[in-house]
Amino acid sequence: MMRLIRYLVFLTGFAVLFFVEAASAEEISFNRDIRPILSENCFHCHGPAEEGRKAGLRLDEPGSAYADREGVRAIVPGDLKASEAVFRIRSTDPDEVMPPADSHYKLSEKQKVLLERWIKGGAQYQGHWAYAAPVSRENGAIRDMIDQGIGRRLEQEGLKPSPPAAREALIRRLSLDLRGLPPSAGEVQQFLADQSPGAWESLVDRMLSSAHCAERLALDWLDTARYADTNGYSIDDHRDMWGWRDWVIQAFIENKPYSEFIIEQLAGDLLPKATPGQKMATGFLRNGMNTHEGGTIPEEYRVAYLVDKVDTVATTFMGMTMKCAQCHDHKYDPISQEDYYRFYAFFDSATERGHGATNGNTAPFIKVASPLNEQAAFLDELKVRLDRIRHLRENLGDANPGEFARWREEVLAKSPLADKKDVPSPSRSKAGFRAPGPDRQPEWIWSEKSGATPRILIRKKIKVEGQLEAAYVFYTCDNNASLYVNGRKMGHVDPWMKPQLVDIASALKQGENIIAADAANAGGVAGFIAWVQLSYKDGTTRHELTDPGWFWRKPAPGNIAEMLAGEEGWQAPVSLGRHGVGPWRKLPMPGAAPAADGATLAGILRKAGAERSAAEKRQVNEAFKKQSSLLTRRMDKALSIEQGIVEKQIKEQGQTSVMVMDAPGKRKTRILMRGEYNNPGKEVTPGVPGLFAPLPGDTTGNRLALARWLIDEKHPLTARVVVNRYWQMIFGTGIVRTSEDFGSQGEWPSHPQLLDAMAVAFRRDGWNLKGLLKEIVMSKTYRQRSEIPGGTLESDPYNRLLARAPRYRLQAELIRDNALAISGILDKKIGGPSVYPSQPDGLWRQVSHFGYGAFTAQAYFGDIGRRAHRRSMYTFWKRTAPPPGMAIFDAPTRETCTVRRLNTNTPLQALVLLNDPQYIEASRALAARMIKEGGATSRERISYAFRLATARKVSSEELKILHAAFTREKKRFTEHPAEAVRFLAIKQESPGAIDLAAYAMVASTILNLNETITRQ
């Protein structure tokens, strides 16, 4: 561990020195060396923002910096002594020193020296590099620009590129980068065998044309577009935007020119004769969060949605943070508050309201067919989901296994197994409950008409004479009552609208029996009503119905059962009328499945789930719902809400709803003072920030004009930002590391000329994204080895110079996708509605509004089968509780636009890979695959799995360790076969279980290797 700490300390120290050292070796560049210092330490008071500017001095402009202010000049080019700035930064007087002592900013000695060298050398200013259009004289292939640009810089630093990587490493790298999946064993074989000079290129072409490549590119876009399946704020119920996700995948399948990709998402609705697809593309802007929290002031949130759109568009396409200017002029970049609201005005004309819809999409939205999924295909998906929900409703124990196990124990404990006759034979069908004809109706009874007595006991003695086949009580009470048969509590009913049917057969005996109720009234009129049915084996049925022939008494302290059996205090009740009389009217009569009494239920529960008949399953489910807990009833309700939504979608017959933009253009936009929604100022028209070339004069100033302006060849940012982000996708870090910020606070590019050359060429080549990706991966730079040459960790710790190929951990989604693919259980279907792979129980319920109202997405009901094995990009994304395995591996919440994820390395990640049931399932599947496909011997099988995970051959040293693990685990499982049964989650020992379990342990080891989750 100490070694590790030393390394990290050492590494960080060098990271800071690195570029400064680089700078001192050559001429000073204002943009690279000086602007970052001034921006960080000085612009806050001496920058573009008028408000808060001190001494009228700007250090971001030469005019102001050189100006004479009553004989004092901040900067005098070439003259250190005359420059007040130099005096101030060198001063030790707390009243004079700059930055001021209380500002918490401090210049390092190196920074001071740099500033002095710059002033001495003439204090040359440059406009911020990113705001000038990229120019490049290079006109060749992008792959050559890359190799030359990277090579030149390496040479300057005295470094050499690494040799090409092994072919196994290359195909795996390419496959992970372009498809997000490992190469198949066959693909590896084929590539190794193909020694033709065009082998690499044809491999690249194959991968780029795969639909999985489109998926991988779409996954990258989902963070940027803050895509999610829920509304985000407050109750965070579901929405339907998967149709838009399908649109994105389809756009990448077609390799739509990136310029069109931008135009359609920003303004597809405004294109002449816009197609449904072009309209649905604008869902990009509508992916932001919305709210319908009670009490919301709609305008406050409408403004928030617009601010989110500005932030998303500026970050995604311009690499700019405009947010600051929402409230005041930008402190670092030349963006005024007016600029901000002119930009905001592009989106302000839409009709989207501040108060969002519940359980679905907020207007404006369109009904549209998926461009990717035939109607039948996604209806099938919805039907599978519907079946799953129905199954869970009918088997609530599967939705809530912990509670079910607890309840089952409780039921069994109450009815100990006396002898075999407790278990009803499933073949025998009992007589069900049926009420006598309409001429025989029970009466509502109570102690008096007014219902004044709040609690009474009621009873009737009945005789059983003969062999009973079935016996039931169907009853209810206003307000509530508990049912007793011979002193044993058999049920409880509350409220009266939900009468209860109870199977009382097990509680009856030959001769006299007492049917009784402990009944309560909470106020107003009260009544108790009951049907008692005795069905004999000889086919006769008798009914006892409530009437004034029953008895009631007041309860006294003491044992209820004794009181009910005793003879004191019983009197005749009054009748309040026959069944059907007001205020209760006709009660809902019970259906075919009778509620099981305790003993019957216990009998059913003693059987394995699969052995229960359909009717018995219904009985179990009804009893579980009624008896177990509030949680179970709430789950049933939550499932019914989910069911309703899926049924509605199925009814819509092949059209899904996607939220889109519109622009009736009726609203006038005003600057919001201090960014406050209720503090409007001057009116503004749509327009782009003043620092850029304006919109062409002939355009109308709408979103379409904005989109076209973004892709105009004079635009300094868009092409650079796009190229940089795809560079980041492939190499792990952008040429501009801060891919979200190209402004004056952003980082200086590692290879500015290369970035510009690629940006110009990308535009020249028609914004051909797959073309760009192909050029990148065809470069020699891409194909280097990733092993870290001695010494480069010190000189270039973050590998910004690319003297080797980068190595980094796969992103969250790809880690899971890989495990599924390696183990052979990945479902490769493309697109469609989101899926619900397994996650730990209760995560949503614990934070959501579960149990209140009728909202979707408040409780998680996992899919099983193939829908649990889809690629992670299709996992239902709830913003307030994102999939835990994803969040632990650094996935953002998708609440806001994210263009760069951080990459951490934590113990919680280890726990996911070691213990998440999804990875255990993958290990078992990989074990089965090893046995089936891996060859005859254990060594062959282990080597096969290793190759599937890493694409390379296992070394003898590695195989030795893995094989020893196999032998060890096999011994353990042989000695403890029950452990194998548990690990495999099977019912009982079976032939081959020991081997399978031992292979699964090896498989889990392989899935946990650093190499398996690393792109290298």
Add this chain to the structure above:
Amino acid sequence: MGSGLGTLAFLGMPNLQARNAPGSDLPHHDATAKRVIYLFQSGGPSHVDLFDYKPALKKLHGTELPKSVRGGQRVTGMTAGQRNFTVNGPIMPVAPRGQSGVTISDLLPYTCGIADEISLVKSVHTEAINHDPGITFINTGSQVPGRPSIGSWCQYGLGSANKDMPGYVVMISQGTGKNPGQPIFSRLWGSGFLPSNCQGVQLRGGGAPILYLNDPAGIDRDSRRKMLDDIAALNKIRLDATGDPEIETRNFQYDMAYRMQASAPEITDLSDEPESTFALYGEEARVPGSYAYNCLLARRMAERDVRFIQLFHRGWDQHGSLVPHLKAQCRDTDQGSAALVQDLKQRGMLDDTLVIWGGEFGRSIYSQGKINNGRDHHGRCFTMWMAGGGVQGGRMVGETDDFCYNIVKDPVHTRDINATVLHCLGIDDKRFTFKFQGLNQSPTGVEKTKVVRQLLS
């Protein structure tokens, strides 16, 4: 790509990137608190009923709230259309307690017992008027989602002091007063733009206390250990072949995961607690997932030097059923909160443990519907309390008008509360920054803050 970010925070070392940010060499001053226990009461507990003592309300109860008091204040859509704004005094008496006279309601008898240990801030205020923006604001410093939570800032800056446990742990409970309470969100303990290892780790009642903590069925500790040794050995071969230091970090993290598997269940295993513990916290402290249980766990984690422990207790949103529901909320939480403070004190840990109690806003003096039916949200003033970790007990900061409606003295914004929490940990909130989107982002945003000094010395 972020080498080692994860490692540092879990090693209990301050993150070096934070150190490199301008001036954020931590600590900025001597810390008075080593750790924080934040008892967050979600939904907006009623300052009117619980703390903000106003004798004048006796007379004013049932009268119409003067327009001048409401001023131009915006109220939520839930009561904006109401014709009358009837003054609704506290449902149970509030009175001065203890030697110090800190004012607390009869609804909180146990809290009355620690009156001299806690200090009230009666003049906390927020701009938010609804739950989502309100709770996001106080926990992340902004109404708009996307920023790191206060706990994750601490984790980022100070790291974990316990090698085997995360430094920021979150526990959730649901009250019986309003079930379910308003939703809460993972962003409240999320890391926003900070590295994701700074986010709060949820400790769950029952089952595995941390997600994926338990080994799968069929694997025992010994076979797990051997498997980890195999993984380490295989990774080491690659380390030697590639020189990639991330591999060494990965091995370290697997080892730590193994240790965490032992240490986390130790925290939730209450078998070593004497009966006196349950006398103090109440019998409910035996029930996993209850507020009292979470309070007890908070103490057990504090003993193990977990830096930032945050409880979220739901159900304080009494728009209706004010009397029964507020009573239920108080019954669920009062004993646990007070027990925690007493327990820390008797263990000598209150001195360096800062305990905070409060929600996202307060509640209106006027009733929503009939008298004693309910109260709407109120962000213009509400009460929070703090104890220990440098906070002097028995004080009251800030004053409101006779209607518990407007602040008349010493306003304290929610961001001032956060600045104060950080101050106690030795952090100056404005000097502690992380660069994101071109800005040196601080935990309290760009607005000025002031530490509530009246609490401190």
